[in-house]
Amino acid sequence: MKSLSLLAAAVAVVQAQEVYITTSGYTARPQCTEPPATPTYRFQSFSYASLNDTVRYAISVPSPTTTHTYGPAYSEAVAKLSTTLSTTTWGSWLPGQTIISATDTADKYGQAAWSSQWLHASLANYTDIGLYTTTVSPTPLPTSELVLPPRDYFGPTDCYNFPEGFTFGVAGSAAQIEGAIGLEGRAPSILEKMLPDTKPQDYVTNENYYLYKQDIQRLASIGVKYYSFSISWGRILPFTVPGSPVNEQGIKHYNDLIDYVLEVGMVPIVTMLHFDTPLYFINASAGYAVPDIGYQNGGYWSEEFVESFVNYGKILFTHFADRVPFWVTINEPLLYAFNFTGLDNVVHAHAELYHFYHDTLNGTGKVGLKLNDNFGVPKNPENQTEIDAANRFNDMQLGVFTYPICLGQQYPKSILDTLPGAKPLSKKELEYISHTTDFIGIDAYTATVISVPAEGIENCAKQNMTTNSLYPYCVTQETVNAYGWDIGYRSQSYVYITPIYLRTYLSYLWNTYKTPLILSEFGFPVYAESTRDLVDQLYDSPRSEYYLSFMSEVLKSIWEDGVNVIGAIAWSFMDNWEFGDYAQQFGMQVVNRTTQERWFKKSFFDIVDFVGARNGLGY
Ligand SMILES: *[C@@H]1O[C@H](CO)[C@@H](O)[C@H](O)[C@H]1NC(C)=O
Ligand SMILES: *[C@@H]1O[C@H](CO)[C@@H](O)[C@H](O)[C@H]1NC(C)=O
Ligand SMILES: *[C@@H]1O[C@H](CO)[C@@H](O)[C@H](O)[C@H]1NC(C)=O
Ligand SMILES: *[C@@H]1O[C@H](CO)[C@@H](O)[C@H](O)[C@H]1NC(C)=O
Ligand SMILES: *[C@@H]1O[C@H](CO)[C@@H](O)[C@H](O)[C@H]1NC(C)=O
Ligand SMILES: *[C@@H]1O[C@H](CO)[C@@H](O)[C@H](O)[C@H]1NC(C)=O
Ligand SMILES: *[C@@H]1O[C@H](CO)[C@@H](O)[C@H](O)[C@H]1NC(C)=O
Numbered sequence: 001m002k003s004l005s006l007l008a009a010a011v012a013v014v015q016a017q018e019v020y021i022t023t024s025g026y027t028a029r030p031q032c033t034e035p036p037a038t039p040t041y042r043f044q045s046f047s048y049a050s051l052n053d054t055v056r057y058a059i060s061v062p063s064p065t066t067t068h069t070y071g072p073a074y075s076e077a078v079a080k081l082s083t084t085l086s087t088t089t090w091g092s093w094l095p096g097q098t099i100i101s102a103t104d105t106a107d108k109y110g111q112a113a114w115s116s117q118w119l120h121a122s123l124a125n126y127t128d129i130g131l132y133t134t135t136v137s138p139t140p141l142p143t144s145e146l147v148l149p150p151r152d153y154f155g156p157t158d159c160y161n162f163p164e165g166f167t168f169g170v171a172g173s174a175a176q177i178e179g180a181i182g183l184e185g186r187a188p189s190i191l192e193k194m195l196p197d198t199k200p201q202d203y204v205t206n207e208n209y210y211l212y213k214q215d216i217q218r219l220a221s222i223g224v225k226y227y228s229f230s231i232s233w234g235r236i237l238p239f240t241v242p243g244s245p246v247n248e249q250g251i252k253h254y255n256d257l258i259d260y261v262l263e264v265g266m267v268p269i270v271t272m273l274h275f276d277t278p279l280y281f282i283n284a285s286a287g288y289a290v291p292d293i294g295y296q297n298g299g300y301w302s303e304e305f306v307e308s309f310v311n312y313g314k315i316l317f318t319h320f321a322d323r324v325p326f327w328v329t330i331n332e333p334l335l336y337a338f339n340f341t342g343l344d345n346v347v348h349a350h351a352e353l354y355h356f357y358h359d360t361l362n363g364t365g366k367v368g369l370k371l372n373d374n375f376g377v378p379k380n381p382e383n384q385t386e387i388d389a390a391n392r393f394n395d396m397q398l399g400v401f402t403y404p405i406c407l408g409q410q411y412p413k414s415i416l417d418t419l420p421g422a423k424p425l426s427k428k429e430l431e432y433i434s435h436t437t438d439f440i441g442i443d444a445y446t447a448t449v450i451s452v453p454a455e456g457i458e459n460c461a462k463q464n465m466t467t468n469s470l471y472p473y474c475v476t477q478e479t480v481n482a483y484g485w486d487i488g489y490r491s492q493s494y495v496y497i498t499p500i501y502l503r504t505y506l507s508y509l510w511n512t513y514k515t516p517l518i519l520s521e522f523g524f525p526v527y528a529e530s531t532r533d534l535v536d537q538l539y540d541s542p543r544s545e546y547y548l549s550f551m552s553e554v555l556k557s558i559w560e561d562g563v564n565v566i567g568a569i570a571w572s573f574m575d576n577w578e579f580g581d582y583a584q585q586f587g588m589q590v591v592n593r594t595t596q597e598r599w600f601k602k603s604f605f606d607i608v609d610f611v612g613a614r615n616g617l618g619y
């Protein structure tokens with residue numbers, strides 16, 4: 001229901017030259033000091049030359065000149081572990097293979113045990129592979145691929161630069177791009193089991209496991225300094241648990257990947273767990289039960305989770321902390337938390353890894369986590385009841401992690417009062433968990449308009465997800481404002497272009513949690529993009545508008561609001577597997593999964609140009 005009252009109230013009094021700013025609804029133009037009164041018509045010699053644009057090329061990341069170290073080398077770091085690591089290699093499932101012959105059935109971590117994990121997972125076609133089974137050597141990009149697109153007519157007009165050291169980069173995650181799921185010793189993850197057989201799977205996806213060098217080279221060529229990727233737990237530890245052997249091929253893969261990132265002059269950002277928990281944790285029990293919170297069962301509630309994840313995280317630190325300055329323990333833990341135990345386990349595991357990194361390894365980089373919350377804003381920002389409801393929503397999504405981790409404060413009351421079995425942290429636990437993050441990573445895609453449902457919050461909070469669709473937040477969530485307009489231009493999915501909300505969000509986070517912020521994911525799946533011709537997919541102006549408006553608001557947040565935003569990582573650097581869907585494209589490159597060719601979209605050039613023009617590329 002759209003209100004016409006604003007328009008009706010608008011009185012157009014555009015008479016003489018000085019009356020061009022109205023106060024009754026038309027947009028003010030304070031920059032327009034002396035508009036001419038009347039046009040001057042005249043003849044002149046005509047030329048097409050005004051259409052000739054200067055051709056510009058993307059500027060590649062310069063070759064590295066120095067080496068930075070952020071922690072001890074492996075040989076020194078490994079001595080800090082309380083366990084001795086053994087390494088081994090396992091096999092690969094080749095196309096059509098139904099059995100891997102192995103005689104070591106007595107070895108609980110042997111070849112037979114490894115292949116039986118796959119057989120027990122009982123997946124259709126998991127031995128499918130794409131074009132490659134070995135790492136592809138990169139080829140330099142022809143300059144013809146680096147010609148900048150035409151600019152959009154409208155764009156940011158700010159005059160700010162990014163502060164020195166601002167971390168601008170692009171992101172992807174292992175399961176969404178790697179493929180090669182049954183190769184080189186990887187174990188099955190919950191993502192292979194999560195979706196019905198009829199949905200597109202992650203088995204092959206972008207074959208980044210073998211094409212990573214080419215993919216990284218493309219990023220360096222277009223000029224991006226930071227590359228954020230996730231490591232697959234099942235590739236490092238095919239048997240998940242402490243004491244099980246480390247997969248030599250998995251370690252080598254990510255060592256080579258990190259070295260290649262550095263070789264081309266870029267900097268790696270590593271996420272330890274991005275939804276792809278080993279299937280080990282949800283085998284049989286609780287697999288498909290209705291969660292108390294979040295959407296999926298990530299297995300975080302398991303009694304073995306904390307110890308196992310911390311062991312895995314420490315193994316990553318010992319191998320890679322020397323070269324990696326930014327670490328994310330868990331990506332968007334809320335979504336896969338399942339219940340209070342899952343949330344609580346994540347908080348404890350994160351804190352333990354933070355302490356290990358800083359206290360035991362003396363790592364000089366940063367460790368944090370990445371949180372999701374499509375910022376809850378009160379429908380009427382002056383209505384205290386709705387403000388309280390929005391706070392409840394944000395507390396339950398973010399505060400459950402940030403109260404203890406950033407502030408050393410107890411879990412939010414809404415969590416303790418709503419989730420079954422929720423327990424407060426003890427004073428001792430809080431002391432240990434307090435201030436165990438160097439940044440808040442916020443995946444601030446969009447916003448949510450919050451109001452109070454007719455039934456009230458209290459009644460709903462006593463129910464569960466089966467009986468009440470609003471549970472556990474128990475607030476009304478909308479994507480229209482108080483006057484019935486969408487909060488911004490809509491994408492293919494839940495994302496709307498909401499730059500003004502973003503600026504408020506950053507201010508909310510900084511002033512509430514007093515911790516440096518990284519905009520750790522933001523991106524826009526253009527509506528119906530995958531149905532368009534390639535050339536039209538590449539001209540993705542809505543995505544450019546999303547990125548440039550968000551980045552412009554980040555600058556205002558820094559310079560006008562005093563908010564410490566230390567970085568922004570765009571999601572994603574290429575179209576990928578969006579959990580059962582390839583049509584919802586968040587990428588800044590098109591990927592053809594038959595040929596594995598990639599093409600830069602316009603928005604990729606636009607965001608790099610925006611950041612580069614404001615000294616924010618970090619080189
Ligand atoms: C217009 O651009 C083309 C292609 O860059 C160039 O060859 C030509 O000389 C330009 N003409 C003028 C008048 O600048
Ligand atoms: C899953 O459960 C079955 C039956 O209990 C067991 O034999 C198998 O090893 C388990 N799979 C994994 C991956 O742990
Ligand atoms: C598995 O592959 C076969 C042969 O290509 C195909 O007919 C079948 O639909 C596939 N099943 C799934 C679940 O992808
Ligand atoms: C870490 O630093 C502390 C104090 O600066 C020092 O005592 C300790 O030996 C260092 N540990 C490592 C692994 O370098
Ligand atoms: C969370 O779920 C697991 C698996 O069903 C269960 O064992 C555990 O008790 C649950 N935790 C709470 C607090 O309900
Ligand atoms: C404030 O919000 C509540 C809940 O949405 C609503 O019931 C109430 O009427 C609002 N009050 C005002 C003054 O708008
Ligand atoms: C949800 O609540 C209903 C009604 O109290 C109850 O019957 C049901 O068992 C609950 N479901 C879960 C998953 O707790």
Ligand SMILES: *[C@@H]1O[C@H](CO)[C@@H](O)[C@H](O)[C@H]1NC(C)=O
Nearest residue numbers: 534591592593594595596597
């Ligand atoms: C991928 O490339 C192949 C071969 O050129 C072509 O036939 C196919 O249409 C392309 N697929 C998409 C989705 O563009």
